Amino acid sequence: MNQAWKKQGINIRPGTVITGKWHQHRYVIKQKLGNGAIGSVYLCERNGHYGALKISENATSMTVEVNVLKSLGKVQGSRLGPSLMDVDDWEASRNSTYSFYVMEYLRGESLSGFIKKRGHEWTGIFMLQLLEDLEHLHQAGWVFGDFKSENLIVLSHPPKVRWIDVGGTTQIGRAIKEYTEFYDRGYWGLGSRKAEPSYDLFAFVMVFLNIYYPKRFEKGTSPKATLLKKLYDVRQLRVYRECLKKALLGNYQSSSEMRHDLLHAMNHARRPVRSHNRSDRRDSGKAPLAEGGGIMLAALFYYLSSFMLP
Amino acid sequence: MKKGTLKQILLITDGCSNKGEDPAVTAALAKQQGITVNVIGILDDDQTEDPEGLQEVEDIALSGGGVSQLVYKQALSQTVQTVTKQAMTQTLQGFVNQELKQILGPEQSLEEVEPEKRGEIMEVVEDMGETCDLEVLVLTDTSASMHDKLPTVKEALIDLSVSLNARIGRNRFCIFSFPGKRKDMEKVLDWSPKLDSISTIFPKLTSGGITPTGPAIREAVYQFGKKGLLKNLRDEDEPGVEEAGY
Known part of the structure; x- marks a missing residue:
């Protein structure tokens, strides 16, 4: 083709x-x-x-x-x-x-270029931004379809990821109009090519895998196993791992559901990382343990309180 | 408007016909009976993009009212789908253009209409493409040189069925190979809504020496006719069944 x-x-x-x-x-x-x-x-x-x-x-x-x-x-x-x-x-x-x-002419740089330059902390932010936009799109009755790195651009001041090519956008319930094999769940044997929110969420994960595997990878004899292994091998995606896995397997019905989980995982992850730096500076043996316990408590509190939110 | 059924022959080959009538003639015959003939020519890795022997590929598609494309086998999956969908759009647009000519006069076609109105017309074409029923008869060349390409062909066909079955409209596929053992072509898979079952059949295909493309197309057209009779009978039954639901 x-x-x-x-x-x-x-x-x-x-x-x-x-x-x-x-x-x-x-x-x-x-x-x-x-x-x-x-x-x-x-x-x-x-x-x-x-x-x-x-x-x-x-x-x-x-x-x-x-x-x-x-x-x-x-x-x-x-x-x-x-x-x-x-x-x-x-x-x-x-x-x-x-x-x-x-x-409209959108001037910016590629997602991977921006993340390389400004740091991996931005990865999660872009995920949240994209999921928010996807939710709007799905609510309006559309699926992006050909969701891939080349179709995204990051505008600066403030950094915001935008879609530049909407040629594959398909009405929900129809057959996906245009796709790229690496991002297509049908190619990986993990679902149909029917336009539904979960189709975009699969491709969404592939966009972020593509950042860490710029040359992409072959599907091998067991596509699903390959995919999960590749996901687990990326240290920088550790925080988001479970959400991304769930999306790859088609277990999210909506972007907002995934966004909620992702936000939750990010809120939990942030504290231990910061404390890790601090304990390094203090260089003491016991303090990190005690602090770790405190953080566990704080995390537990966050976790529980998240259930109370509507 | 009653939703019609689009009929296509998808010919997959890697060379020239060398037996029987001119395939361009039998393709033209197919077109006259409302069957579009699409052709995919598979190139060998060392072939250039414009080999002489494969001129026939374009000729067959032109007289069969379909789409043709030359590809290396790596790109086969996506090409099979592009060609099939493009041909569908082309056929449907042909219908719409005919309607336009009746309404607006002989000189009108989609390109003649201003961009704003074009959008509305294309929406109709898209709707039809999504909801119409589709029948594809796949005709695979299994002459000796195709031997190492058959696994790729198989994968591409399964992938085609994944794509088309995501549509709202119904699909039916069948697969024939040519040359057959004693005849010009041989049935590999009878009409069925999915192609998953071909995994087991494909490895058994044996490759022969001759390439009777022309006769095979003629034979393929006949297959549509045969099945058409049965289908007409069944279609007559269908409204009755629906009414029973009230």
Whole structure:
């Protein structure tokens, strides 16, 4: 498939002016931002404003994507995808017409790049942010589908992870429109390709595994065992391990349920880590034990009190 | 609107036909009877992306109204699905375009419509693609050179059934291989809603020397006809069953 898509990439020289056939808006192409499953994305400028322009020969698929962007734009309360600015056709020559749409240009860096630079403490924060957005999306009746690292970007000030390509977004209950094998639970033999919240939650875990296995890994003869071993081998994911495992096995029905568990695990984990540093400084033998006991108590209190919360 | 059934032949091959009638002709014949012919050409690892021998792949799909794609075997799974789904969309869009022409005049097609309205039309196409019933007859080349590719073909087909069975509409698959022992093609798996059962059958496939692609397609069309009779009878029964529920 990959070769087929690569051939569909469209090369437009920087400086080219694209004028829409229907709305007559003029866009100046600045540079290529990347190739998607369908078509290519360029940075463009119109009246001093930047935008990301996606262009493809495939009018059908582009229309489907635009439909998704429009629907996401109607979801109240959070900005799920980039906002849509224009949809049009470009008649490059007499017999070649391309479809394009212009969306908000999100400038940031990759999830793994950001985490490497700013530290692994951010991993949990991004997990919570993403689960919150996923919950909104699922509530609105959609599943992200092609949830993968390449479709995420981290904006700075304040750090916030955003989705940039919503092409695979599918209505709940239908067949997943677009997926990438490594992130697909069907490929791992751990579920169907029906669009349901748990499909996204599986891919969500794979996004975070991908950070620690940038080259990814093969599924081997026993895909499930491989997956769990890889998860348990990552020291930095230790705190989240049980939640992530539960998501891989499809045992979460909703993002909010997973988010709740994750938050719980994070609140518990933070204290022992800090105390560990302090006890190092003190360098005494008994104190850590006593303190450890106190922390256990505190943890127990947190654990119990969490049950009282609605 | 009554939901129809899309009929497809999925031909998986790695070379040229060398026996019997021109496969482009039998593919055209299939198209005339409402059956789309899609072709996937598997490349050997040392082959370039544009080998001469595989020109036939594109020709068959063109006259069969379907989609064709050349791939290395590593990418087979995803390609099988892309080709099948693309062909579905293409067929459905063909229907919709015909309807549009009737409503808006002969010059209208989806590209002629302004982007805002295009969205609504595509929603209809998507809905149809999700809910229509689909019948796929898989026709696998088992000539000698395919031998080491068959395990990959098997995996790709199981994966295809996983993807298609996530749809709301019903699916039916069957698998034939060609050349058959005595005939041009041979049944591997009869019409069934899932393909999980093929794991046990596939290793038994033996590979032969000739490649009668043309006759095999003709034979495949006949298989749709045969089953069609039975299905019509069953479909007539169905409304009665539903009414009984009230």
